[in-house]
Amino acid sequence: MTLIVQKYGGSSVADTEKIGNVARRVAESARGSRLVVVVSAMGKTTDGLVNLAHQIAPSPDPREMDMLLATGEQVTIALLAMALHGLGHKARSFTGPQVGMRTDRAHTKARIKAITAERVRRALEAGEIAVVAGFQGLSDEDEITTLGRGGSDLTAVALAAALAADVCEIYTDVDGVYTADPNIVPDARKLGRVSYDEMLEMASLGAKVLQSRSVEFAKKYGVPVHVRSTFKSDPGTLVTMEDPHMESVLVTGVTHDRGQAKVSILRVPDRPGIAAQVFGGVAERGIVVDMIVQNISRDGYTDISFTLPRTDRDRAVAVLSEVARRIGAEGVAHDDRIAKVSIVGVGMRSHSGVAARMFQTLSREGINIQMISTSEIAVSCVIEDKYTELAVRALHDAFELGAERAATSR
Ligand code: ASP
Ligand code: MG
Numbered sequence: 001m002t003l004i005v006q007k008y009g010g011s012s013v014a015d016t017e018k019i020g021n022v023a024r025r026v027a028e029s030a031r032g033s034r035l036v037v038v039v040s041a042m043g044k045t046t047d048g049l050v051n052l053a054h055q056i057a058p059s060p061d062p063r064e065m066d067m068l069l070a071t072g073e074q075v076t077i078a079l080l081a082m083a084l085h086g087l088g089h090k091a092r093s094f095t096g097p098q099v100g101m102r103t104d105r106a107h108t109k110a111r112i113k114a115i116t117a118e119r120v121r122r123a124l125e126a127g128e129i130a131v132v133a134g135f136q137g138l139s140d141e142d143e144i145t146t147l148g149r150g151g152s153d154l155t156a157v158a159l160a161a162a163l164a165a166d167v168c169e170i171y172t173d174v175d176g177v178y179t180a181d182p183n184i185v186p187d188a189r190k191l192g193r194v195s196y197d198e199m200l201e202m203a204s205l206g207a208k209v210l211q212s213r214s215v216e217f218a219k220k221y222g223v224p225v226h227v228r229s230t231f232k233s234d235p236g237t238l239v240t241m242e243d244p245h246m247e248s249v250l251v252t253g254v255t256h257d258r259g260q261a262k263v264s265i266l267r268v269p270d271r272p273g274i275a276a277q278v279f280g281g282v283a284e285r286g287i288v289v290d291m292i293v294q295n296i297s298r299d300g301y302t303d304i305s306f307t308l309p310r311t312d313r314d315r316a317v318a319v320l321s322e323v324a325r326r327i328g329a330e331g332v333a334h335d336d337r338i339a340k341v342s343i344v345g346v347g348m349r350s351h352s353g354v355a356a357r358m359f360q361t362l363s364r365e366g367i368n369i370q371m372i373s374t375s376e377i378a379v380s381c382v383i384e385d386k387y388t389e390l391a392v393r394a395l396h397d398a399f400e401l402g403a404e405r406a407a408t409s410r
Contacts, residue, residue, distance in 0.1 A: 041072025
């Protein structure tokens, strides 16, 4: 009999009626398979808990924060188990600690060290559906930890790996991974398959379907991940190992990210050690920078620009103003009206001219490129925010990703 790990996100279990629907869906899957079901907290519960904490304390103690956040998922597992009982199924709920989800002690962003899954195995042997709380674990000090926002995806993938499940199904409010955001590109197409690497690029470039760490984990342990809709029964997108056919497609998808800001340090003296000071200051505050551009030097001075999450912009500007004074730079400027558009595809490894076609396409639309960065399987450009839709549509067209091509590609 096949073993399936299913995960239902917050929007799929937002109220009792939705939990009832999930129970029916689970019951249906349980007919032919052994089942482990991982759930998130109901709806926006976790956001609500974070809010409560900040009403009490400006920077809450991380241990207590985890104690608080872990309650969200515990509500859902109990309710879902009850709903399954109501449908005549044997089901048992478990917290992260109960299934032996061992993590390090990095509260609010713990990493998984090992999973015993002993209780899950026993439940399955007893013919029960195991319902497991996502997002939470236990440190070696027996402290409750959480895995970082969106961490239920990781719980599901990690359990699937530990149990050698046939597939990990991630149920969500979108029905798969698309060639572009369907809200922007009407003929965007649902992809049948994407490789782990493509999914990783897409996740980090702004397509918010799967938590990045869960994709890294799935890649490492070869867990096939099926992203699909809670509300529809048709198949979604399989995130899986790369196959030769995938490389025949030049570009797999176009993504965009509007959550970034650009920060520039102006007229920085061009000498060794300056970049180290600039980015050292930013890194010390735990701010993750993305694209970095240093201009060619003129008369001994240069500008350094980079992008970062907009939510970190104020903190970054504060640190950098300090650094700028120290190193004798002219000052710090920032711009929120930017967006990052990217093309992604493993086909880039074996085809040339992909970046050139991207730049030509943007130029034909009169869109100025402010920054460029590349990886082996992606090219990203920072452009002015107001051109995002235009850029995404033009690139989707230029790389022939539309629905009418569905028959010849993935
Ligand atoms: N409830 C947690 C969050 O909202 C974990 C998850 O849903 O994946 O981040
Ligand atoms: Mg999620």
